[in-house]
Amino acid sequence: xxxxxxxxxxxxxxxxxxxxxxxxxxxxxxxxxxxxxxxxxxxxxxxxxxxxxxxxxxxxxxxxxxxxxxxxxxxxxxxxxxxxxxxxxxxxxxxxx
Amino acid sequence: xxxxxxxxxxxxxxxxxxxxxxxxxxxxxxxxxxxxxxxxxxxxxxxxxxxxxxxxxxxxxxxxxxxxxxxxxxxxxxxxxxxxxxxxxxxxxxxxxxxxxxxxxxxxxxxxxxxxxxxxxxxxxxxxxxxxxxxxxxxxxxxxxxxxxxxxxxxxxxxxxxxxxxxxxxxxxxxxxxxxxxxxxxxxxxxxxxxxxxxxxxxxxxxxxxxxxxxxxxxxxxxxxxxxxxxxxxxxxxxxxxxxxxxxxxxxxxxxxxxxxxxxxxxxxxxxxxxxxxxxxxxxxxxxxxxxxxxxxxxxxxxxxxxxx
Amino acid sequence: xxxxxxxxxxxxxxxxxxxxxxxxxxxxxxxxxxxxxxxxxxxxxxxxxxxxxxxxxxxxxxxxxxxxxxxxxxxxxxxxxxxxxxxxxxxxxxxxxxxxxxxxxxxxxx
Numbered sequence: 001x002x003x004x005x006x007x008x009x010x011x012x013x014x015x016x017x018x019x020x021x022x023x024x025x026x027x028x029x030x031x032x033x034x035x036x037x038x039x040x041x042x043x044x045x046x047x048x049x050x051x052x053x054x055x056x057x058x059x060x061x062x063x064x065x066x067x068x069x070x071x072x073x074x075x076x077x078x079x080x081x082x083x084x085x086x087x088x089x090x091x092x093x094x095x096x097x
Numbered sequence: 098x099x100x101x102x103x104x105x106x107x108x109x110x111x112x113x114x115x116x117x118x119x120x121x122x123x124x125x126x127x128x129x130x131x132x133x134x135x136x137x138x139x140x141x142x143x144x145x146x147x148x149x150x151x152x153x154x155x156x157x158x159x160x161x162x163x164x165x166x167x168x169x170x171x172x173x174x175x176x177x178x179x180x181x182x183x184x185x186x187x188x189x190x191x192x193x194x195x196x197x198x199x200x201x202x203x204x205x206x207x208x209x210x211x212x213x214x215x216x217x218x219x220x221x222x223x224x225x226x227x228x229x230x231x232x233x234x235x236x237x238x239x240x241x242x243x244x245x246x247x248x249x250x251x252x253x254x255x256x257x258x259x260x261x262x263x264x265x266x267x268x269x270x271x272x273x274x275x276x277x278x279x280x281x282x283x284x285x286x287x288x289x290x291x292x293x294x295x296x297x298x299x300x301x302x303x304x305x306x307x308x309x310x311x312x313x314x315x316x317x318x319x320x321x322x323x324x325x326x327x328x329x330x331x332x333x334x335x336x337x338x339x340x341x342x343x344x345x346x347x348x349x350x351x352x353x354x355x356x357x358x359x360x361x362x363x364x365x366x367x368x369x370x371x372x373x374x375x376x377x378x379x380x381x382x383x384x385x386x387x388x389x390x391x392x393x394x395x396x397x398x399x400x401x402x403x404x405x406x
Numbered sequence: 407x408x409x410x411x412x413x414x415x416x417x418x419x420x421x422x423x424x425x426x427x428x429x430x431x432x433x434x435x436x437x438x439x440x441x442x443x444x445x446x447x448x449x450x451x452x453x454x455x456x457x458x459x460x461x462x463x464x465x466x467x468x469x470x471x472x473x474x475x476x477x478x479x480x481x482x483x484x485x486x487x488x489x490x491x492x493x494x495x496x497x498x499x500x501x502x503x504x505x506x507x508x509x510x511x512x513x514x515x516x
Contacts, residue, residue: 117432198428
């Protein structure tokens with residue numbers, strides 16, 4: 001039973017890490033701010049989500065699992081706000097030019 | 098495997114630090130410093146110091162980062178620059194700094210073995226304080242004097258910042274809100290603080306037995322207050338306002354009062370009566386958390402910008 | 407010496423030593439004053455890391471690190487933040503144009 005949980009954790013966390021790698025690659029390689037934002041927000045939302053789901057089987061108690069989920073939701077909220085703010089700044093800069 | 102991770106961590110830290118020094122664009126350097134603070138938090142986790150990791154990420158990276166970014170935006174293009182150094186003097190400075198690093202490195206490698214440690218002593222006295230987290234016990238019981246003086250240093254820094262306001266504005270409110278508040282920021286300022294306050298209180302409460310404590314909790318609360326002020330939901334308080342001054346002074350005053358009561362009811366200054374140690378420490382921590390939150394938020398907000406009403 | 411480098415925390419202690427040098431160079435050699443404040447923070451971070459290496463070596467009594475240096479570092483981080491805040495406020499005041507720094511309006515009623 002525990003080995004099954006371990007396999008789930010390894011697979012999901014590895015997938016999450018791969019998404020983060022892809023996001024970082026996009027951040028470095030994409031040509032403009034908006035597409036870079038697109039790349040990194042995918043990694044943020046999905047990658048962190050996969051890592052959190054992967055860690056859930058390892059949580060010692062339900063409270064620990066809920067804390068992990070809270071971390072994911074809070075990171076989502078702040079990431080969404082930050083990308084909105086950045087995108088708006090880009091938009092304003094284009095309109096002003 | 099872990100060694101590989103540690104080496105990657107150290108390499109990124111050093112690369113970011115060098116980037117801060119050589120990057121011509123000041124803002125890019127500050128953003129690198131933000132990333133530096135986060136990675137440093139990971140290093141503290143690797144050093145088995147979760148309390149320090151929380152403090153570093155909250156205050157060292159986050160708080161200082163906000164401070165520096167705001168400063169960069171405020172003085173962009175108007176900052177004072179000195180004459181760049183000549184090549185030779187730059188080289189001499191680099192050699193001197195490298196010598197200091199090498200010397201310190203040798204010191205790190207030649208630490209006494211076996212390492213001296215106070216951990217057993219700290220744990221031995223732990224039951225008397227009623228606490229479970231030895232770091233909190235050091236901060237608020239064994240070395241409480243350090244923490245008291247540190248709080249006073251924070252207040253002195255705040256007095257220093259406030260005294261930079263022009264005479265006519267003394268006692269007025271600082272300016273935190275940007276000229277136009279973007280909608281997403283206002284939304285975040287409405288949604289996040291309820292969670293943030295719960296998390297802050299939780300960090301304060303578990304600090305007695307688990308990683309966390311006054312400074313980390315105070316920083317989270319300060320961040321929430323700053324967010325509300327930046328989102329334009331509440332104006333910053335006037336620096337002369339009585340509630341603000343009471344919140345700022347409350348922590349150190351309670352701390353000092355309990356410290357002096359130690360003469361009457363325990364062994365001396367800053368000693369707690371055995372039976373009451375835990376409740377007294379929690380009371381001091383609660384008052385200190387409010388003071389730390391108010392002081393850190395006001396330090397970021399800066400001196401008064403509006404005339405007092 | 408090689409053995410010493412493999413002790414827990416020694417790697418981060420060495421990293422701290424290097425950061426002290428980098429931070430100090432930023433303080434001494436950079437022309438911009440804001441970057442000097444950042445340099446000061448890097449210097450401080452390096453010194454804290456050396457403390458962290460000391461704490462990690464002092465593992466004992468069931469704890470992975472000595473709590474006393476850890477508490478000192480927490481105190482240090484807060485003090486460093488206060489110092490940075492004061493330095494930043496001074497810097498902003500320096501950058502203000504003279505007329506803005508001393509507005510002529512009379513003080514309003516208390």
